[in-house]
Amino acid sequence: MLMSDVEIITDGGRRRRWSGAEKLRIVEETLDERSSISVVARRNGVAPNLLYRWRRLMLEGGAVAVSNDDEVTSNRAVRQLEERIRELERQLGRKTLEVEILKEALDKARPKKPMWLAQSPVKDGGR
Template identity: 45%
Template sequence: MEHIEVITTTQRRRRYSGQEKAQFVALAMQAGSSVSSVARQYGIAPGLLFKWKKLMQDGGVTAVEANDQVVSSSDYNALLKKVKQLEQMLGRKTVEAEILKDALEIAQAKKYISHIPLLLPPDDIQHNK
């Protein structure tokens, strides 16, 4: 005899915490248990539980090999985006610094020119008065 479930309402996606996912994967990996049976028991799509199991196995191996923690791909992508933003900001600041340096050189050159006395013949100075 099979059990048939009729769904009459639309439900939003359920969000599982990392701890819940790890618990479901651990249950599926116990001796005498299967991913499909755990998925049916907790109302999870089997494909989703298989995916969590693979991710946990791959992530666990990666963490052990690297002797480091595993970072989610969304966190990794967010960090890459932040690095790109910071690189762009650094580029703009570098250009600003170059412009200010050039402006300072020009200002200093004009300052020296304005302090040089005019070398006009004495009779030209008196005609201008």
């Protein structure tokens, strides 16, 4: 092996930032069935595992997920969370109603304090 056949790759020390448009363009290249993801990654200077991640995000959540590099929540998970919120709101409503009923029952069960009539002091000659 000759020295001229060896390629030395040095790390620049910084990560490259990809714009949303660049990510989308690269991911769209992978959707073409004629080229593999590894070839597209190599051609664009992207790690294949990162390109697989962008592609998964794109297929699950669309262009917005790829642009923002966010995790995608499936529609099913969103529906389950919304149903859970509705159930918790129903339970909160029931408990609030129970509290109001118990307050009313407690007010009715408390004995009323008798009203003592203020009596005027008895005068010496008023027997």
